[in-house]
Amino acid sequence: MGSAARDDIEFRSVTKAYGAVTAVRNISLNVPKGAFLALLGPSGCGKTTCLRMIGGFEQPTSGEVLIAGSGMNGVPPYRRPVNMVFQHYALFPHFNVEQNVAYGLRQMRPRIPAQEIKRRVGEALEMVRLGGFANRRIHEMSGGQQQRVALARALVNRPSVLLLDEPLAALDKKLRSAMQIELQTLQRELGITFVLVTHDQEEALSMADLVCVMSGGAIKQLGAPQDVYDRPADLFVADFVGKTNHIQATLEADGRTLRLPDGSALDVGAERNIGAGETTLAIRPEAIRLTPGGEPRGEGFAGTVTHRIFLGSSVEYSVSVPALGDFLVTADRSTDEGQLVEPGQSVRLGFDPAAAHLFPASHAAQPEGNTHGQQT
Amino acid sequence: MVTAMLLGPAAAWLVVFLVLPFIAIIVFSFGERAPEGGYQPAFTLAQFANLGARAAAFANTLTLAPIGALACLLVAYPVAYYLAVKADPRHRMLLVSLVVVPFWTSMLVRTYAWMYLLGGRGIPHLLDLVGFSDVRLLNTPGAVLLGIVYGYLPLMILPIYVSLEKLDRRLLEASADLGAHPFSTFFGITVPLSLPGVMTGIALVTILLLGEYLIPQLLGGGKVFFIGNALVDLFLQSRNWPFGSAIAVTLVAVVVMVLLIAMRIAWRVAGTRQVDLM
Numbered sequence: 001m002g003s004a005a006r007d008d009i010e011f012r013s014v015t016k017a018y019g020a021v022t023a024v025r026n027i028s029l030n031v032p033k034g035a036f037l038a039l040l041g042p043s044g045c046g047k048t049t050c051l052r053m054i055g056g057f058e059q060p061t062s063g064e065v066l067i068a069g070s071g072m073n074g075v076p077p078y079r080r081p082v083n084m085v086f087q088h089y090a091l092f093p094h095f096n097v098e099q100n101v102a103y104g105l106r107q108m109r110p111r112i113p114a115q116e117i118k119r120r121v122g123e124a125l126e127m128v129r130l131g132g133f134a135n136r137r138i139h140e141m142s143g144g145q146q147q148r149v150a151l152a153r154a155l156v157n158r159p160s161v162l163l164l165d166e167p168l169a170a171l172d173k174k175l176r177s178a179m180q181i182e183l184q185t186l187q188r189e190l191g192i193t194f195v196l197v198t199h200d201q202e203e204a205l206s207m208a209d210l211v212c213v214m215s216g217g218a219i220k221q222l223g224a225p226q227d228v229y230d231r232p233a234d235l236f237v238a239d240f241v242g243k244t245n246h247i248q249a250t251l252e253a254d255g256r257t258l259r260l261p262d263g264s265a266l267d268v269g270a271e272r273n274i275g276a277g278e279t280t281l282a283i284r285p286e287a288i289r290l291t292p293g294g295e296p297r298g299e300g301f302a303g304t305v306t307h308r309i310f311l312g313s314s315v316e317y318s319v320s321v322p323a324l325g326d327f328l329v330t331a332d333r334s335t336d337e338g339q340l341v342e343p344g345q346s347v348r349l350g351f352d353p354a355a356a357h358l359f360p361a362s363h364a365a366q367p368e369g370n371t372h373g374q375q376t
Numbered sequence: 377m378v379t380a381m382l383l384g385p386a387a388a389w390l391v392v393f394l395v396l397p398f399i400a401i402i403v404f405s406f407g408e409r410a411p412e413g414g415y416q417p418a419f420t421l422a423q424f425a426n427l428g429a430r431a432a433a434f435a436n437t438l439t440l441a442p443i444g445a446l447a448c449l450l451v452a453y454p455v456a457y458y459l460a461v462k463a464d465p466r467h468r469m470l471l472v473s474l475v476v477v478p479f480w481t482s483m484l485v486r487t488y489a490w491m492y493l494l495g496g497r498g499i500p501h502l503l504d505l506v507g508f509s510d511v512r513l514l515n516t517p518g519a520v521l522l523g524i525v526y527g528y529l530p531l532m533i534l535p536i537y538v539s540l541e542k543l544d545r546r547l548l549e550a551s552a553d554l555g556a557h558p559f560s561t562f563f564g565i566t567v568p569l570s571l572p573g574v575m576t577g578i579a580l581v582t583i584l585l586l587g588e589y590l591i592p593q594l595l596g597g598g599k600v601f602f603i604g605n606a607l608v609d610l611f612l613q614s615r616n617w618p619f620g621s622a623i624a625v626t627l628v629a630v631v632v633m634v635l636l637i638a639m640r641i642a643w644r645v646a647g648t649r650q651v652d653l654m
Contacts, residue, residue, distance in 0.1 A: 055549075092547060
């Protein structure tokens with residue numbers, strides 16, 4: 001992923017332990033200049049610790065973090081070319097908006113002339129569309145406005161890297177999507193490397209151009225959003241990023257015939273190189289076709305709809321299949337001809353075996369037969 | 377109605393034990409001293425006109441009380457900062473209670489201890505042994521100041537500790553993140569945001585000092601008279617109740633003014649946020 005000189009951030013075998021607890025385990029990572037990286041994972045996966053090690057609030061127990069090619073071990077936060085948008089913004093309550101944004105510029109040595117500070121603060125506030133708010137007090141601002149002040153306060157210093165710690169978590173859904181677009185636009189315009197920490201896979205997939213899925217202090221997968229979604233490296237990633245249906249099965253020696261719990265065989269199309277034996281098949285809800293009417297001898301699996309969640313542009317069905325468990329199926333309304341299936345109705349489920357992912361059973365984190373992945 | 381009933385006992389208590397005596401003091405302050413001592417009805421401003429006779433007590437109180445409060449602040453802030461920010465959270469409660477424990481001993485006993493320490497057989501004796509003879513500590517303004525700092529320190533530490541303890545650590549991280557040296561963070565963020573606690577401490581200590589009697593009596597040896605000592609003298613010795621009352625009324629007026637000014641400053645610094653002084 002590029003040479004060291006062109007990477008804005010580099011983790012070299014970084015481990016962070018708090019006493020007996022290891023938060024980050026031997027992570028190596030390169031983030032090219034100008035990338036928008038999302039560190040994605042459940043709480044406690046080590047993503048925030050990674051962010052805080054870039055910011056300088058934590059020091060690695062071993063290994064080293066490099067920013068723009070220079071080693072950062074022992075360098076305090078106030079000497080690092082990065083700025084952070086804190087989770088709850090951490091705006092200074094005793095300053096007004098302008099004073100908050102000017103704070104970083106006032107710390108710079110040699111001193112920046114007052115007029116220059118005023119001009120740059122004005123520009124930064126314009127950039128986040130808070131032009132007329134310079135003299136407002138922080139507690140007079142709404143959550144979304146405070147978020148923008150925090151953004152302006154960080155970006156006005158022209159950092160090499162902007163760190164964002166769950167920046168949208170406190171905003172309502174509408175505002176969150178608006179800010180997602182705004183952040184993405186800003187990042188492209190400024191060309192600054194962004195590192196975003198989030199537990200919201202939708203946020204990571206929609207904003208970042210590089211997603212790093214973490215669990216248990218380690219990187220599970222690093223790649224473009226569509227790679228992570230379409231080609232999850234393991235069952236954890238498949239579960240955490242998007243929703244997934246599981247079928248526990250046995251892969252036969254030919255590498256392409258699955259023996260399902262109901263005794264039937266399923267040809268997965270091409271040989272899978274994971275070795276014969278206990279296997280988990282993972283299939284996305286939108287990859288499953290749902291056909292009303294339960295011909296017992298038709299193609300696919302016969303089941304019964306148990307729940308229906310109407311989402312407007314799509315519909316989610318819970319389908320109970322004997323011997324295989326519950327399936328989550330997403331039907332796109334533009335292709336279902338406006339026909340909604342009622343709970344209790346018999347249906348058939350089918351999918352293209354090429355869309356299914358097979359993982360050795362040892363990768364399975366959850367012992368249950370079928371689990372639906374993380375809710376969005 | 378229920379509110380009125382619940383407030384009733386407290387209101388009655390205040391009226392009987394605070395409002396009525398205060399009215400009596402105000403009435404006394406416009407009266408005359410009866411020939412055999414005490415109070416004799418009259419309406420005269422003579423007592424207030426005579427306040428100058430106790431100018432020294434006012435001067436001592438109005439200089440040593442604020443200086444004492446400031447001295448307390450200088451000692452208390454680092455202690456409170458250590459307790460709230462630097463100390464290991466597991467030991468924090470123990471350390472805070474160590475600050476409070478001396479309060480469980482009588483102020484009289486603790487001040488007597490200082491009287492002995494500063495007296496001829498205490499520190500001056502030790503200094504004499506190493507060649508500094510005739511050092512006088514007891515019965516000086518310095519001794520009174522020392523007693524004040526010693527006696528009122530916990531009252532200053534606790535409110536500052538509370539405001540520092542509430543301080544959001546992420547603000548300090550944000551300040552460092554924005555390039556501020558720890559020194560700038562301390563004076564630009566920590567100190568301003570702890571000012572409500574500082575103002576509370578100053579108001580608390582100053583108000584109590586304005587009525588202080590014990591420390592000047594024991595460590596000032598009657599040479600450093602406070603208003604409190606003047607009041608004891610006037611009410612108990614010379615039985616000049618009207619003059620004592622006039623001094624007391626003036627003192628209350630001064631206390632109210634101190635409070636108002638302190639509140640005004642705290643509000644200005646902390647913006648429009650709620651500031652609790654007491």
